[in-house]
Amino acid sequence: MAEQHDIVLQLKGLTKRFGEFVANDHIDLELRKGEVLALLGENGAGKSTLMNMVFGLYQPEEGEIWVKGQQLTMDTPSVAIEHGIGMVHQHFKLVPPFTVTENIILGMETKKGLRLDKKSAAARIQELSDMYKLNLKPHARIDSISVGMQQRVEIMKILYRGADILIFDEPTAVLTPQEISELLGIFRKLTKEGKSIIVITHKLKEIMEAADRCTVIRRGKVIDTLIVKDTTPQQLAERMVGHNVKLTVDKEDAKPAETMLHVQDIWAKDDSGHDMLKGLSFEVKAGEIVGIAGVDGNGQTELVEAISGMRPTQKGKIQLGSDELTNRNPRDVSEIGVGHIPQDRHKHGLVLDFTIEENSVLKSYFKSPWTKNGIIQSDIIKEETERYVKDYDIRTPGTGVLARSLSGGNQQKIIIAREIERKPRLLIAAQPTRGLDVGAISFVHKQLIAERDAGKGVLLVSFELEEIMNVADRILVIFNGQIVGETTPKQTNEQELGLMMAGKLERGFAHV
Amino acid sequence: MSKMKGLVTRLRQESVWISLLSIVIGLIIGAIVMLVSGYDPLLAYQSLVEKIVGNSYDFGETLRAVVPLIMTGLAVAVAFRAGLFNIGVEGQIVMGSIGALLVGHFVSLPPVIHGIVAMIVGTLVGGLWGMLVAWLKTSRGINEVISCIMLNWCALYISHIVIRTLMEESGTGRSKLIQESASIQLDSLSAWMDGARIHWGFAIAIIAVIGYSFFMNKTKWGYEIRAVGSNRHAAHYAGMKVNSTVLRAFFISGMLGGMVGTFEVLGVFKYVAIAPATSGLGFDGIAVALLGMNTAIGIFFSAILFGALMYGAQGMSFGADVPGEVVRMIISIIIFFTAAPGLLRMFFKLRTRKGRKGANANGNDSVSS
Known part of the structure; x- marks a missing residue:
């Protein structure tokens, strides 16, 4: 154990299985006070599973979680919150017609007699917002503010509950470049005030810019922990995927x-x-x-x-x-x-509760040979889908599984295969x-x-x-x-x- | 990755398991309530079973009670699959029965053909009545639940007007009878079952179950309905005509409901009563579809369960003096636990955690990054 650092969170041998699938395999990890630790890994490497265990959403089969020198059993998120752990999820959990204040106090409303005491809550939010330069307007409605601002409401939600260990799950996926650099600024402000941050990400650029250390996870195992200022994006990428990768694209004119x-x-x-x-x-x-x-x-x-x-x-x-x-x-x-790979693969690109087979004919199902006399030709569709799986390296246990069960990258490959194969x-x-x-x-x-x-x-x-x-x-x-x-x-x-x-x-x- | 398939199949199994567990819990809670209220639950359940399968007449009548539930369950399920809630099967049944009654009473045709024509007309009327809901939704944006409930009453009062102005059997509060040529009762089978009212609907219901499964899983239209119901944005992106699909789904749903109306008129009662409220079969269909998870086989079995329980309730009140409402309560409990599987999961997760260290993955877990 590195004694010279103040360790706020330590995971020892954490293991989580889904059936026979080992999502996390004896993960060791430590978070030091006042640092930004990046958790890097490919889609499906087990990053979110790990953090969900720390936050009490999943329970580990083996291993220990230590928070500020105390071993804890994270049964529910409330245990995590109680011990100062907060999580900003990739998909925000906000009530759109409510104001910023109402969203933040939801679940821990301060009451004056029978009435909600929104005034003092708003004042406290304003104070925290000024302190961390979040620029929040406590009385704005969630549906009237930008995505970047909504994320800050999520951050405020956990700060308001007194968190000093903040976990971010892919925080920049939904942000504009401008908002990203502002968020990274907020990270710096937070760590300066003594908060510790874990960021789940696969964006190398942001790690280089904002993180102090980077723990790399591949197939549920910790591969390495690197000091960011002593490493390069190239090295991080190689650690993450396990072989040489080109970050630039080769192409002819x-x-x-x-x-x-x-x-x-x-x-x-x-x-x-x-x-x-x-x-x-x-x-x-x-x-x-x-x-x-x-x-x-x-x-x-x-x-x-x-x-x-x-x-x-x-x-x-x-x-x-x-x-x-x-x-x-x-x-x-x-x-x-016209082939179209849509911006939102969950909303437009796929029917998540359809199988890969059903999704791969989403645009051509009505034509021969996929349909004959109004009857869907499942065998032919299956055969074709198996070819897509092979040619486009879609990693799946079979073509009959639901699109929902695949990782984002493999979902996208289904769409790409479908759109390109329609020539x-x-x-x-x-x-x-x-x-x-x-x-x-x-x-x-x-x-x-x-x-x-x-x-x-x-x-x-x-x-x-x-x-x-x-x-x-x-x-x-x-x-x-x-x-x-x-x-x-x-x-x-x-x-x-x-x-x-x-x-x-x-x-x-x-x-x- | 290869383990994920196991996870998926296990989820599927889990929902079956939850349904069965809900039934057991429903029966147990029913027994407790009976016990607390001073009845004998064992005698009650014994009378229930006796009423269902005790003799050939009762068995036949149980089948008669199951048939409409299969059909209304399918009707609700078709709409569910398209992402819509058809709470208007009630009205579609009424319209179907009026269509069949008019043809059955006023038109003269040879036997068999008369029944078929009356059935087709009633079915189409029910279908159009259902499509009205979808049309209001797609062209005017009216929520289907609201229009369904309103149209249920419209249908009921239309049936009153039609019967009163055209064909009231004076002094009885019901319509005149259909002509005997329009009957779809299976006389020989009925006679064999001591007069239980068995009709062609039984065979049609079985065909409908198979047809529903085939239609949903194997046809282009079924594929479209499922796509629209599961993700209408993706359906639009894929070039499907979302509104036409919704209209089509509701037409099919309404036809299934309308057909139930024709069964009741042509196969069971031979007339339509001027009733103060609708039959409730359509609402029961919602429960059937829910418990059957909108699958053909699930609907088939849950219709049998509910139909048998409802018919058997008479036996319970007769044999053990238990009010028939207890059966309604048991059914509600079953629905409650199927609709809120989290309750059962919570219960059993707590149990397993106590049993051995580390609860197993539950239905909400998924393998992600």
């Missing part, structure tokens, strides 16, 4: 041919009726990857949905080659030759690597490049600048519903792109 997708002056609204696309125009040629860079909420979602037929446009024209796509329904668009002329990939680990990301990128090399047009929409810079041949910057700049990865850098994305710099447009 693009050989753009004829125009594939033609988008001209389109206008579209979001669900609440605000104009989100305001006369947007661009082209995608066969054999090139066009990257749409931009901060979330500048019309990317609406653009992708307008092209794929899921959202009506008020004005403008969309064409694929000589085929009209404007305001066609999703079935027509898909049959004309589209244009492939739209919206945030195709969101939430995926290094290995899966590089797989997805390779597939996109292979499609390009096969002469397809590829439209890549991403909030990750790194991805755009690595994969795209041509970059378009979207801001406030319009394309405000055009460049290529060779002509620009992340700083310049960042400025363009913030609407502070316009470039290109030679062709318009």
Whole structure:
């Protein structure tokens, strides 16, 4: 034991099994006071299981949990909370129509007689918010504040309960680059005040930026614990996946041919009726990857949905080659030759309670050979799905299991297999690597490049600048519903792109 | 990873296990209540069983009670699978019975054909009545639960108007009888079962169970209904016409309900009564679908269970003087525990933890990062 450090949390030989599957295999880990410890591992490595045990959501079969020198049995989260452990989950647990204060005090309301004492709670929240520079407005409603702010409400929730060990499960997955850097700032503020933080993540860049130490988990076992300032992203990635990985993408120069997708002056609204696309125009040629860079909420979602037929446009024209796509329904668009890897794989990409087989024909189930005379041909579908599983390296015990039971990366591979195997002329990939680990990301990128090399047009929409810079041949910057700049990865850098994305710099447009 | 399959199958088994456990707990709590209230539970359950299978008449009548529950269970399940709650099977039954009654009474056709035509008409009327709910939902955004409940009453009062203006058997509070040619009663089987009212519906219900399973799992339309019910956003993304699928599901659901109405008119009563309320068969269908987890086989068995319990309740009140409501209570307890499986899990998790160190993975656990 390292005596010179004040250890606030120590795990000894923690083991958790699901049936015969060993999710955590004798995990040892220690968290020191005032540090940020990153917990790095691929999807399915066992990070969340481990933290759920620390937080009392799961019970370990073996091993001990020591908090501040005291051995504890974490039966329920309330034991963890009582001993100063708080967890910010990946999916927030907030009541949207309630105010910030109401959400924070939920479950531990202070009462004045029979009435809720919201005033003193709000004052306490304000005080804590000032202390950690969270900028919270105690009386704002949750449904009126941004995702980044909602996350801070979650942080406040645990601070308010007096936590000094904070666990974050993939905290940056839902944030914009701006919000990410603010969150990392909050981490620093928290540790300076003596709080200790564990961050579950697979984003190397953030670990390098914010963490002091990094514990790497692979297949339920601790592989190594590294001092972040003495290591490199390359080394972390190798530890995580267990073999050499390339963080950059190999590709030849693009050989753009004829125009594939033609988008001209389109206008579209979001669900609440605000104009989100305001006369947007661009082209995608066969054999090139066009990257749409931009901060979330500048019309990317609406653009992708307008092209794929899921959202009506008020004005403008969309064409694929000589085929009209404007305001066609999703079935027509898909049959004309558009593949679409949607931004939200759980909401749109998959029916989670369908099997892999059922999901792999989600877009072509109605056609021969999948259906004959209205009867689904399960044997043929099974055979085809088995081929996808092999060709796309989908790790699953079988094709008959529910999509829900697979890890995010394998779920995404089902979608990619389905969309590519339909042989589209244009492939739209919206945030195709969101939430995926290094290995899966590089797989997805390779597939996109292979499609390009096969002469397809590829439209890549991403909030990750790194991805755009690595994969795209041509970059378009979207801001406030319009394309405000055009460049290529060779002509620009992340700083310049960042400025363009913030609407502070316009470039290109030679062709318009 | 290969262990995950085991996990999935175990989950499946767990739900079956919960259903069986709920039944046992329902019967035990029923017994306790009877005991506390001064009745003899053993005698009560004995009379219950005797009433169900005691003689061929009662056995036949038990089957008669099971048939509509199978159908309404399936009706509710079809809508459930499309992500909708059809609490309007009641009204669809009434409309089906009126359709069958009109054809059965006013139209003259040869035997067998008359029955078939009356059944088809009643079934279609029920289907259209069900589709009305879906149409209100898809075109006007009206919550199906609200419109279902309102339309149940509309259907009931429409049936009153139709009977009173066209075909009231004066002084009896019911309609005139259907023509004998429209009967779908199986006379030979009925006679063999000492007059129990056995009708074609029994065979149709069995076909419907098999058909439901095939339709849901093997056909394009079933696939669409399940996709829409499970994730309508993904269904839209995949190019399915969500609204048409909802309409179709409710039409099928309504047809199954309507068919129950035709069975009751053409096979059992031969008339429609001017009743102050609907039969309750549609509501019972919700319970059947719930306990049967919307699967064909599950619905089949839970309909048999509920049908037998309800019919057998008469025996309980006769043989052990226990009010028939006790059976309703047992059924409610069964539903309660099936609908809230967490209660059972909690109970048994506590038990296992006491038994040996470390509780096993429960249904909520999943293998994730």
